Amino acid sequence: MTMDEPGGLSVEHMISCPVCTECFRNYLKEIKQSPASLNVGDWASVKPVDSTQKDTQPELFYFTQKFRTYAVGKVLSIQRKSLETAYGAKFPVNVNFSDGAVAVANFGCIGVDYFDLLDSDEQNSIWSEDWANGSSTRQCTSYNSELMRSAAMKHNQVLGHYLIGYSGRTSWTMKTYTASHVARDNKILNAYWYGPVWSAHEAGPPWNNHSIQARTDMWYSLAEIVREIGAAEDLLYPAKKRKSEVAICYSSSADIWEMGQNYAYGFERMHTWLALTHNQIPVDFLSEKMIEDGWLKNYRVLYFSGTAISEKAAIEIKNWVLKGGTLFLSAGAAMKNQYNRKLDIFDSILPAERLPVQEFAKFLYSGRYLDYLKPEDTVTLKQTGETFDVLSVKQVLKPKQGSQILATFSDSTVALVAGKAGKGTVYCAGFLPAIAYMRIALIARNEVMKQTEDIDKISEPDPSSIVSDALLIKRAFEPWKYPEHYRNLICMPVYNAKVDLPVICSVPLVDAVIMDTENGSVVVLSNYTFQPIKKLDLEVKVLKRVKKVESVHNGIIEFVQKSGRIKFSIGLKETDFVKIYYR
Known part of the structure; x- marks a missing residue:
């Protein structure tokens, strides 16, 4: 150092x-x-x-x-x-x-x-x-x-x-x-x-x-x-x-041009990662240069939030979509090149014409203050009727023939559309769902704080006990009430692409990550529900025949292996490391 x-x-x-x-x-x-x-x-x-x-x-x-x-x-x-x-x-x-x-x-x-x-x-x-x-x-x-x-x-x-x-x-x-x-x-x-x-x-x-x-x-x-x-x-x-099949593009070009202008796009990228992680969808970040150098060929789904991207990376992404990739673009995404000039490379594969972005509020604070943003409109999902807040920016979409309208704004203009492009699929959103996902969780946590008296006098509860929200705030000064329908919307491209997830977990908000070495794998578990879980069901994609499964806290675990996956259940408090030994 x-x-x-x-x-x-x-x-x-x-x-x-x-x-x-x-x-x-x-x-x-x-x-x-x-x-x-x-x-x-x-x-x-x-x-x-x-x-x-x-x-x-x-x-x-x-x-x-x-x-x-x-x-x-x-x-x-x-x-x-x-x-x-x-x-x-x-x-x-x-x-x-x-x-x-x-x-x-x-x-x-x-x-x-x-x-x-x-x-x-x-x-x-x-x-x-x-x-x-x-x-x-x-x-x-x-x-x-x-x-x-x-x-x-x-x-x-x-x-x-x-x-x-x-x-x-x-x-x-x-x-x-x-x-x-x-x-x-x-x-x-x-x-x-x-x-x-x-x-x-x-x-x-x-x-x-x-x-x-x-x-x-x-x-x-x-x-x-x-x-x-x-x-x-x-x-x-x-x-x-383990390498993922899902990636988020980290555009340094977007960072450069959004600096001091509006950090909502960067926070959309960050909290897209958070929502995917909450549903145990592993993510790799790819820079523009990595995409230019061909890294994208190993991925099935790519998320992009940010106003700008290099022209070379945009061409690679377009060709990748035409060959079968799934691309999700949030409001205003990739409309400019690395020099902040108009970019039209994606236009031919988009399922909609994107109208100019309406910017309601520049967000120039740290993420802790996302709850300062006020909803400017609502989005309604056509299939379920579930609603979503529109924060900071809005972009009306004009669907092309053959595309699928998934959601609309309050005035019935289109907010989310999907369509085929070659062998691939493109989703266009006219709003930023991930920052709204985080904002709702922050508001819920802050409401608990307001209702909790003398918090400094409360002792941190024993980790083995299920506790009320008032005590939970002492266990973890973190949000924990995240809206499930927002998370499902963000994860939808992954599920629709039928990505073979390495770890499937019965409880959201458990960070479940698999790591591999020659003789076995380790599933690292971190419990961000902040409540003990009596029975956590896990299904893990393994690389070889399994000899034994052992939890640091639970000892030897019985498991069932079938078609390259194993299933088992454990109890979980804060953390655990589940070791999978191969034959």
Whole structure:
């Protein structure tokens, strides 16, 4: 660990620094850009630009933002090489990037793009922390881990995480957060911070101290999760999360152009991941470059939220759909290219003409405040009559002949439509269902908070007991009442594509992730219902004939194996690691 919470290179500095300007030009030459491609007359006119020039020089603005990560990567590379030379060995070298990717769901705001950074093999590790105090739910720290894991798929960099043990953490949630990070390939964990109580700037009197040494109420759960990981370590340490057939496109182009404009699109991407995860649908994130390089061919379903995407990635997605892929586009998705100019590549495969986006409210806060958004309209699903709130933006759709109208706005204009394109399927939504999913859960949690008196005087309930909402808020200061019909709508493209899910679970909101190694698999379970589950039914797709199934908490488990899958049931409190040994 060489630095704590670095950001990307400051644009203000770049503009005024002749050395940075020259490095910027060299970077552009390295990636095969030219004055013509940058829409300027000569290399002398190539300079970093800030947001005041983004409309007049969009190419230079775009690459100025991309250069911020490139510059940080070069510094980290120098640090790594220096340390390896000094110690005469190779080992993970990293910095703590904190959870900036969670705060406003936009890489551009921290100036560090995980995908650009880890696309280079000059980096061998990446690190973060599960702070996320401004997040809609701290389960989104697992979203941060998912981004790191996905960015590391190309070069297999080592992942690590600080585990925060204070500021609202409870015994239950410390375990669930930790297990969810482990399930997403974090191999190095550091409890932040142990102590002693007098030794750091975050110290204080023993009765109000941030160190784990002073948090006696956390000792048991921290010891337990360490022992759970140890009990599964024979399979868990070498295991990697199984690749998914479902992907979410992480568009850095969208981040660049949405920075300081509207973070609703980025939060739609984040909470689409959350809704899929709540229904045990595993997700990989794919960057534009990964899609350009052909990674999409291994996936069945792709979700996209965000205003912009590179033209090369758009062409790959279009061709992938025509060959049989399923694409879900939320309101305003992919209507601009990487330089914020109109993009029409998708027009021929869309089931509807998309009218201009109506922006009701710019959302420029952290996810914790999504409940500030007010519904501007409602969407009604034709088949069931279920309704959905319209937040931040709205886009009316004009269906093409042969497409299927799935939902309408209150004035009967079309809000959701699906249609065939070649061998594939495209869904177009004129609203952002995932942020509405999260908003309802936040409102429900906040209502419980209002009705709970003297919450500071309430003790955290025993994890084996089913408790009321008033006590549940003490067990986990997190939302838990998520609207099922929103989640089902978001997951619909996956179910309609008949994706063969690796883990099928009887209870939503249980994070159930399968990891594989040569001799077996591990199903990592984190219970975000925050209530003990007496009987959890699981069906797992296995890779070989199974010799035995063993739970860290429940011991040897009876199972039935048929057609490449096994079925079994267990009880679950906070977390468990189910080991599947192959013959």
